[in-house]
Amino acid sequence: MTSDQNELPELNDVSHADDHNWPLRRALRISAIALVIIGIGSLAVWGWAKDTEGIWGALLGLAIGGAxxxxxxxxxLxxxxxxxxxxxxxxxxxWLAKIAVVLVILLSIKNLDFYDPMALACTVVISLIVLLAAETWSxxxxxSVYV
Structure with missing residues (x-):
């Protein structure tokens, strides 16, 4: 065998085959990483575009969408x-409790002006789409073993 063949991973790696929680832990890890990346990008864009209000909107959007x-x-899990x-x-x-909490949060901050509503909405939507895609992909x- 050459050194190139020794560096290749095993084709049928079954090291996690008996751990049914591993795909969920993997989804949680990848989604958390994606949320951090979205957060950095969203805070940079909305902080540049709308100053402090944009930063607060992005932070609220990250908290709502990520949570x-x-x-x-x-x-x-x-x-x-x-x-x-x-x-x-x-x-x-x-899920029903999350819907109720999100509605209460959105209704309670509706008339406040410390955040930018567009930054909040865009960050929530982007977070939901990207995290759903990351969880599904991971x-x-x-x-896993199919029985």
């Missing part, structure tokens, strides 16, 4: 050792 997506992965029915009930309940690309 909304990452809480689902955390709740799924927390209930992964229970029955599928329990996991789905808890995930659905947490779970579908994770090698």
């Amino acid at each position: 909304f997506m990452l809480i689902t992965v955390v709740v799924t 927390m209930t992964s050792n229970s029955s599928p029915a329990t996991t789905m009930a808890v995930v659905l309940g947490s 779970v579908t690309k994770a090698q």
Whole structure:
């Protein structure tokens, strides 16, 4: 064997095959990294465009969009050792609770002027789309055993 062949990874790596939480932990890690990248970009763009109001809007958007997506992965990880029915009930309940909390937050800051609403909206939408794509990609690309 040449040295090039020794550097290649094993074709059928099954090191995580028996860990059913690994794809979710991978999704959480990749999504958190994506959220940091979105945060840096959004804070730079909106800070340049709208000064302090843009920074506050981007921070609120990151908090709302990031928490909304990452809480689902955390709740799924927390209930992964229970029955599928329990996991789905808890995930659905947490989703409904997240909707209620987001509505309360948005209604409570609606008339405040310390943030830029466009920065908030754009950052939330970008966060939701990118984190959904990151979670989907990381779970579908994770090698798992199909039974």
